[in-house]
Amino acid sequence: MTQPGIRTGTLAVDFMTTTHRISAHMVLRGRVLADVLNDVRTSFIPVEAVFLSRLEDPARILKSFGAAILSKSHITMAIVNVGIELALRAVSPAYGSRKAYGVFATIPGFEIEGTIEFIGRPDLHALLVTNVERFIPVMHARAVMSERPEMSFTGELIFLNRDFVGLFSLGGEVAQG
Amino acid sequence: MTRILVIDDDLELLQMVRRMLERAGFEVVTTADGVDGIEKARQLRPDLVILDLMMPEVDGFQVLQAIRNDPLISDMPVLVLTARAQPVDREAALAARADDYLAKPVSYKELVDRVQEVLSRRRRMGGQGLVALFLGLRGGTGTTTLAVNTALALVRNGPTVLWDASVSSGHVGLHLRLAPRASWLDWWHDGLSKGSLEAYLMSHPSGLQLLPAPLMPVAELPDDSMVAQTLDLLRERFAFVVIDGPSTLMPIGLALCQHAHSLFLVMNLEVGSLQTTVMTMRALQAAGIPAERIHVVVNHSWGSGTLNPQSVERALGRAPMLTVPFDPNQAAALAQGTPLILSHPNGPLAAAAQRLAGHMRSAVRAPGSA
Numbered sequence: 001m002t003q004p005g006i007r008t009g010t011l012a013v014d015f016m017t018t019t020h021r022i023s024a025h026m027v028l029r030g031r032v033l034a035d036v037l038n039d040v041r042t043s044f045i046p047v048e049a050v051f052l053s054r055l056e057d058p059a060r061i062l063k064s065f066g067a068a069i070l071s072k073s074h075i076t077m078a079i080v081n082v083g084i085e086l087a088l089r090a091v092s093p094a095y096g097s098r099k100a101y102g103v104f105a106t107i108p109g110f111e112i113e114g115t116i117e118f119i120g121r122p123d124l125h126a127l128l129v130t131n132v133e134r135f136i137p138v139m140h141a142r143a144v145m146s147e148r149p150e151m152s153f154t155g156e157l158i159f160l161n162r163d164f165v166g167l168f169s170l171g172g173e174v175a176q177g
Numbered sequence: 178m179t180r181i182l183v184i185d186d187d188l189e190l191l192q193m194v195r196r197m198l199e200r201a202g203f204e205v206v207t208t209a210d211g212v213d214g215i216e217k218a219r220q221l222r223p224d225l226v227i228l229d230l231m232m233p234e235v236d237g238f239q240v241l242q243a244i245r246n247d248p249l250i251s252d253m254p255v256l257v258l259t260a261r262a263q264p265v266d267r268e269a270a271l272a273a274r275a276d277d278y279l280a281k282p283v284s285y286k287e288l289v290d291r292v293q294e295v296l297s298r299r300r301r302m303g304g305q306g307l308v309a310l311f312l313g314l315r316g317g318t319g320t321t322t323l324a325v326n327t328a329l330a331l332v333r334n335g336p337t338v339l340w341d342a343s344v345s346s347g348h349v350g351l352h353l354r355l356a357p358r359a360s361w362l363d364w365w366h367d368g369l370s371k372g373s374l375e376a377y378l379m380s381h382p383s384g385l386q387l388l389p390a391p392l393m394p395v396a397e398l399p400d401d402s403m404v405a406q407t408l409d410l411l412r413e414r415f416a417f418v419v420i421d422g423p424s425t426l427m428p429i430g431l432a433l434c435q436h437a438h439s440l441f442l443v444m445n446l447e448v449g450s451l452q453t454t455v456m457t458m459r460a461l462q463a464a465g466i467p468a469e470r471i472h473v474v475v476n477h478s479w480g481s482g483t484l485n486p487q488s489v490e491r492a493l494g495r496a497p498m499l500t501v502p503f504d505p506n507q508a509a510a511l512a513q514g515t516p517l518i519l520s521h522p523n524g525p526l527a528a529a530a531q532r533l534a535g536h537m538r539s540a541v542r543a544p545g546s547a
Contacts, residue, residue, distance in 0.1 A: 012260045014261075023231065051231045051236070051261070058263075058265050059261075059265045059268070059269030059270075060238070060269070061230070061231070061236045061238060064231070064232075064233045064234075064236065081262055082260075082262075082281070082282060151264075152263075152264055152265070153263045153264070153265065154263065154264065
């Protein structure tokens with residue numbers, strides 16, 4: 001049974017820029033969010049049911065729009081809590097051995113902790129430099145606001161825009177539950 | 178049947194929530210528009226509002242603010258149901274005085290459990306109402322003014338009744354511009370039943386309910402054993418029971434003191450008032466009322482010739498809980514029947530009433546500490 005709050009084929013996402021929080025629905029049309037974000041042929045993302053807040057007061061809704069366009073190059077991170085199967089393509093368990101590692105990263109305004117999965121040996125150079133995908137998926141993540149540490153955002157999945165990453169540190173392997 | 182108003186711009190969700198709640202036996206009213214939601218809340222007075230935060234035009238925070246700012250519906254329970262499910266959103270919703278918060282998507286069980294929890298929490302709150310008694314055995318201390326304004330300050334936090342327990346022509350009706358026709362004494366004569374309570378209550382536009390005093394001074398001796406039963410019935414229905422006490426301990430004053438969770442002795446900075454307060458404290462302690470339940474409030478602290486605070490503290494053996502400066506607008510407030518907390522919400526008396534109300538609210542958060 002579909003649960004109230006989930007429309008088929010749409011995904012609720014919290015996008016952050018350096019100045020704003022944008023809560024919106026994305027119509028995915030059969031794709032997953034990772035593919036849409038990392039599609040190098042498009043610089044913009046169409047979104048629906050858009051609610052805008054300033055980062056300094058992230059719960060207060062400043063304005064709302066039926067539809068809008070987001071510039072990918074201004075998105076610092078995208079947070080997904082419900083329906084991560086619509087956000088990230090599942091990797092076949094048979095394909096190599098996936099291991100999760102603790103990760104800490106900073107982007108403008110936030111410090112993020114979570115886990116990141118690698119197939120085989122973790123390779124930060126590949127992840128941050130040679131990888132063609134701009135948005136890095138961090139699982140079970142928590143993003144603390146640097147200027148207001150009492151305020152945080154959590155995400156089953158947070159995509160970090162590597163163009164905004166200031167510091168990125170990999171910790172030890174973590175058990176996957 | 179319990180009536181629930183659901184306000185959400187997502188029509189698909191509205192239908193699903195309606196089906197879930199109807200299946201659980203609730204009567205459901207829906208609207209997709211915030212402005213219409215506020216109107217429906219005012220007209221239909223539902224037992225619970227389920228509210229989405231993310232709506233175009235008027236968002237959920239604005240709807241919640243409108244409900245909390247409307248004295249007639251300010252105590253209506255509101256359950257926020259939203260896709261904005263971050264900790265900051267939850268904190269913001271609770272800070273805006275939502276009763277609870279639920280993130281979308283929601284299952285049938287989650288929704289019905291949470292709805293029942295909010296409803297029963299409100300009922301429990303009513304069943305365990307806290308009793309605050311304002312007592313000023315020396316006349317002219319402004320006891321009624323403090324009781325009225327404190328009761329009004331509490332209305333937003335839950336169903337509140339103000340019992341004018343005067344036995345010598347109470348004045349609470351004057352403060353609230355209400356003209357009582359029946360009194361608590363009539364209720365007692367009528368058999369003091371739960372079913373007949375409504376007939377003796379008067380509604381103030383703020384949502385405050387008044388249980389008026391007899392207009393004629395009481396010539397008979399009321400039975401003080403009725404006090405406990407009266408308070409049981411009021412506490413069952415109201416989260417806060419504020420009593421403007423009589424000006425003597427007998428016949429019912431002492432019984433009220435024994436049942437109050439907080440007892441505010443109101444005095445002025447003059448020697449007669451101080452003597453009465455000190456002696457009242459001794460009498461109450463001799464009657465077995467714990468000192469920690471008794472709080473002294475100094476009202477109308479102004480002017481030359483008044484006692485200095487140090488000598489008052491020495492005589493009382495403790496510092497007053499609160500000192501309320503004289504508010505020159507009080508006479509006009511009484512003449513107009515508009516208490517200062519409504520007409521001058523930023524004035525010193527309103528601030529004092531909020532502090533006294535805060536004392537009561539903290540007792541709700543920490544049961545047993547009142």
